[in-house]
Structures are given as C-alpha cells and as structure tokens.
Amino acid sequence: MQGFRLVVFLLLTVTVVATSDAEETRDDLKSIISLFLVGKQRLQKQLLFSIHGLPGAAGAHGAPGAPGNRGDHGGPGPEGQRGEKGDKGTTGKVGPKGVTGETGVRGPTGPRGAPGVFRSNVCSNDREGMMRYNKQVKEVFCDANKGWTLIMKIDGNQQTFNYRSSLWSNKETLQPTNLDLDDKEAKLASYWTLPFTELRLGMKVDGTIRWITLSYSASSLYSVIADGKYRSTTIGENKWRSLLPTSSLQDNCNREGFNTRATHPHNILNHARARLGFLANGENDCYTPDSFLGFGTECRSNRNSAGNYHGHVNTKTIAYIMAR
Structure with a gap:
C-alpha cells in the first residue's frame, strides 16, 4: 500500500512539473509535499493501530490502600492566659465549740521581791493621810x-x-x-x-x-x-x-x-x-x-x-x- 502511494506521488509530481511553469511548479510542489506528509502521518497512525489496536477504556479505580502508621505526638502548645478571678465564696458556718482542755499545772512561786525602801522623809510636810x-x-x-x-x-x-x-x-x-x-x-x-x-x-x-x-x-x-x-x-x-x-x-x-x-x-x-x-x-x-x-x-x-x-x-x- 505504501509503495503504491509513493508511485502515485511521483507521477503527480512529474505531471505537475511538465505542465506548469516554474513558479506555479514550486507552489504545486509544496502542496503535493504537504499532502504527502499528511498522508504519511495518517498512514503511520493506521499502521500503529493495526499493530496495537485502538486504546482501551480507562480501568476502574483501585481499592484504597491500608492506613498509614500514627504520627508522633506534637509538642506542648504555649501556656494559655490566666482566667479572671472568680467571685468570693460565701462564709462557711461556725464549727462546734471545741472541748475545754485540762487546767495546766501551776508554776512554782517566784522569789519574793526585796522590801520597798522609804526615803528619809516619806511623809509630805503639807498633808497627812x-x-x-x-x-x-x-x-x-x-x-x-x-x-x-x-x-x-x-x-x-x-x-x-x-x-x-x-x-x-x-x-x-x-x-x-x-x-x-x-x-x-x-x-x-x-x-x-x-x-x-x-x-x-x-x-x-x-x-x-x-x-x-x-x-x-x-x-x-x-x-x-x-x-x-x-x-x-x-x-x-x-x-x-x-x-x-x-x-x-x-x-x-x-x-x-x-x-x-x-x-x-x-x-x-x-x-x-x-x-x-x-x-x-x-x-x-x-x-x-x-x-x-x-x-x-x-x-x-x-x-x-x-x-x-x-x-x-x-x-x-x-x-x-x-x-x-
């Protein structure tokens, strides 16, 4: 098939050259070459399809893969801001009175102080009593x-x-x-x-x-x-x-x-x-x-x-x- 097309192409080329002047011959020759190249590309695709066949339809999605391993724990985040002071709680009830302790042992009597001393004239000279x-x-x-x-x-x-x-x-x-x-x-x-x-x-x-x-x-x-x-x-x-x-x-x-x-x-x-x-x-x-x-x-x-x-x-x- 390919050889036949080549013979036709050559005959057409000779005909064009024989029947046309030089300028027209170049233009016609360009058109013939372009047609030839297009035909060549189509011929190559047909040859490819004849060897491999047409592309099949897209296959179905594969099953999902198994879950990956768990990542490490992240580091501690920054310390949060201190919350506002809460309201003061109510005063609790007074507890019961404790048991009175035993009376402690009386300490020893301290030493007797020295007697007081009068001055030489202890009585005031302007009064009595x-x-x-x-x-x-x-x-x-x-x-x-x-x-x-x-x-x-x-x-x-x-x-x-x-x-x-x-x-x-x-x-x-x-x-x-x-x-x-x-x-x-x-x-x-x-x-x-x-x-x-x-x-x-x-x-x-x-x-x-x-x-x-x-x-x-x-x-x-x-x-x-x-x-x-x-x-x-x-x-x-x-x-x-x-x-x-x-x-x-x-x-x-x-x-x-x-x-x-x-x-x-x-x-x-x-x-x-x-x-x-x-x-x-x-x-x-x-x-x-x-x-x-x-x-x-x-x-x-x-x-x-x-x-x-x-x-x-x-x-x-x-x-x-x-x-x-």
Whole structure:
C-alpha cells in the first residue's frame, strides 16, 4: 500500500512539473509535499493501530490502600492566659465549740521581791493621810507639817504586842488600813522598810496623847528589835516618865533601850522586859528588875503590853510609834 502511494506521488509530481511553469511548479510542489506528509502521518497512525489496536477504556479505580502508621505526638502548645478571678465564696458556718482542755499545772512561786525602801522623809510636810511609794499605793499616817510616819499602834490591854509576840520579829503587817491615831492596833510595812534618824513615841491616857522624841539612826525599827539583841538609848528616866505624869518606877538599874531586860540570863523570863522602854529595880543592879515603862512589855504574869507597871501601879495605855 505504501509503495503504491509513493508511485502515485511521483507521477503527480512529474505531471505537475511538465505542465506548469516554474513558479506555479514550486507552489504545486509544496502542496503535493504537504499532502504527502499528511498522508504519511495518517498512514503511520493506521499502521500503529493495526499493530496495537485502538486504546482501551480507562480501568476502574483501585481499592484504597491500608492506613498509614500514627504520627508522633506534637509538642506542648504555649501556656494559655490566666482566667479572671472568680467571685468570693460565701462564709462557711461556725464549727462546734471545741472541748475545754485540762487546767495546766501551776508554776512554782517566784522569789519574793526585796522590801520597798522609804526615803528619809516619806511623809509630805503639807498633808497627812495616804501617800505613794515603791510604785504601789501604801497608806501611812503622816503627822501634818512634821514629816512623821506611823509604824505601830499598841493597845496595852491586849497581848497582841507583848514582848514574846512574833510581830516584833517578822515582816507581817497587822490591820494596815487602820491609819488614824485611834485605839485600833496596827503594824505597818514601815516597820521593816523605813530608815530613820528619829523616833516619836506617844502614849494616850484619858484621851490625851503625850509625845517624846528619841534620836537614833537605823535602817528600820525591825533591824534594831527583831534579832532580840539589847541596844541602849540615853534619853534618861525623866523623859521616859513624861509620857505618863503619874508613872512609878523603882530607884535602881535604870536600863533603857531596845530589847531591854534583866542582865542575869536566868532571870530574863521572870522579870520586867520591854521591846522599847525603861526598866528599874529595887536592888542596885539590873539582875531582877520589877518595874517598866515602855512598848512591848511584860513582867511575870502581868498582862500590860504598853504602859507603866510598878507593884500597885499598872497603867495600860494606847501607844504609838512613829519615825522620820
């Protein structure tokens, strides 16, 4: 077939060349060649189709493949923004009261503080009554305009302050609110806290108080009485007797001072003695004194703790001791 077409093509070419002039011959020759080339392409396609056949229809889609393996976890994302503050919740109900615990053991008592100290003139010179010292309220009697501080009041009819009473040797008060110059007994803290250079001693009989002054220096009245040691004074018999104009004493001995008593050790308990006062004796010694005038006194069975005693004379008084 292909050879036949080639022969035809050559014959046509010769015919064209023989019957046409040169310009027309070229144009015709171009057309013949183009037709020849087109025919050649168609002839090639026909040959291809005759060898392989026409293209078949598109095949059906294949089945989907198996799922792939799971990928790795992604990294953590950025931190989210903080949310807004929520509303305040309502207050809960009060819980039940707890059980009361046991009482703890009481701690030991602390050491006792040192006694307070008065200044040399504790009473104000322009008033009497109460005053303050040692940062606590302490009531003391003050003799107006003279600066005397009350220490003690003794009722000679009572045995509260007789020579043997422990009130002379301890630091305990007795009715410390009885501050007036009346007949009620009292012992104030000034007994052991008041330094002094003078004592003011008074005795009241029939409503009249008579006073004497005794010059003596000590850290307190307690310091010169509590230990029981004799300490002498020198104001003399007449001054002591001026406390009681009707007083009576023996003629001899004339021993005066603090803790004054018989000088013979075997006679101390059987004869006159005084915590502060004057003793006398009938003999020319102080072995057996039988009369006294003073404070904190006694003689044998005599029950006079402040005043004057001599045989038939037994004057019991209300006595006062003050200091400055």
